[in-house]
Amino acid sequence: MHRRAFLDAVAIAAGRAKQSAQEDKHGDVKAKSALSREDARRQGSLILVAEDNEINRKVILQQLMLLGQTADIASNGREALERWLSGDYALLFADLHMPEMDGYELTAAIRAAEKTGETRMPIIAFTANAIKGEAERCLALGMDDYLSKPVQLVNLKAMLEKWLPVVTSDPIAGAIASTTNSQSRSPHDNAGNAPGFHPGYIANPAQGTGASAPVDVNALKALIGDDGAMVREFLHDFRISAAKIAVELRTACAAGQATAAGALAHKLKSSARSVGALALGELCAAMEQAGKAGDTETLEALLPRFEQELLSVEGFIAGY
Missing domain, CATH: 1.20.120.160 (HPT domain)
Structure with missing residues (x-):
């Protein structure tokens, strides 16, 4: 059973939630209400997205909103680094190819700075290039996971469940989340890859294509x-x-x-x-x-x- 399903089952059993049969068109993804930025920051769930493309920024913000998450945007790596220094963020999504400072340089700068502290923020790579060896390079430089654009909503949801800290005041759910997070956040699997890291993954651009229309x-x-x-x-x-x-x-x-x-x-x-x-x-x-x-x-x-x-x-x- 997946961690989210397990937590939901515990909540239902304890009478804190009602079971719902409603599923939306994205599989098991259901729209949620996002926290305000300040509430997300206080609860340790605020996300930082580093992306230079305006349309891609809108897409990822809309997706995160649908998933009940709150995020700040940086339009390049240098701006993202400045924002990261505030200590406000629990997770970083970084495009690999940005002006001024790219995702590789941004990750290297953050990991170097983290060596002097006790915290390590998860960094997930975004890229439109599914180039052989690029995923391995991301991992070697200290990134934790990798998603090819355009990112499907269910894949983004799974990534958030894996890497974003679970914020809860419920001691039962908190204990379960702590255990499952410690397992899912293992730095590498037996093959030497970060959990969920898919070096060979290439988004299928033909999926769902309308053959006669220029836009699907x-x-x-x-x-x-x-x-x-x-x-x-x-x-x-x-x-x-x-x-x-x-x-x-x-x-x-x-x-x-x-x-x-x-x-x-x-x-x-x-x-x-x-x-x-x-x-x-x-x-x-x-x-x-x-x-x-x-x-x-x-x-x-x-x-x-x-x-x-x-x-x-x-x-x-x-x-x-």
Whole structure:
């Protein structure tokens, strides 16, 4: 039995909770009410998210809210480090590829600072690149777990249950939580990996894809819920953000700036996948790789296809 189910069963048996048969569309994930920031800080459950992509920030904040969690946002690693120094946070989600200070550098700085103290904050890596060896590098640098974007709600829930301290005033549940947490927080499994660490995990971008539509809205709903107004807001925000990035991407390609073009394609890739613009995301992934390789010819060849797909996505969103 999973820890959460065990705690629920104890609560039901003790008369402190009623059993509910209601399940939502995300499996066993049910929407909860989030604490205020101050209450979360006092109770030791405040989360810090380091993510430079605006759409990805909105997605993760919405997901955490659905799971009843409260979080602060840092737009780069340097800002995240400054926030971490406050001592307010119980858990850090960090994107690996950020400006000024990336997730690797952020983790190294935090782990170095922690050596002088007694606490060690769990750090979970977020990345849109499921590159072989990247998970092992995360672990070697002191991260505790790894999630590929776009993160499914049930996977995020499982990660929170594993690494976020359980706050409770109930001595029975507290004792159970203490025992199960000590087991689930074992630094490594028998294979040398952190618990739940999936080095070979790659998010399946084709899952739930509508073959004829440039945007699979169900992919977005699987991440943030099926509230119509919220879905439209996310799609609208993505359309604006994508248009801005596309302008910079065209400029970089025209100037032969392969590295800059690759970085911009990376930025758009994960947010495109999050909202369900999967074909656009795959084109961005191809442009990202070409940019990293300095392959300006491939970038030029991919750009017209990118423009066409972006136009299709924008048209779909405009009519949604």
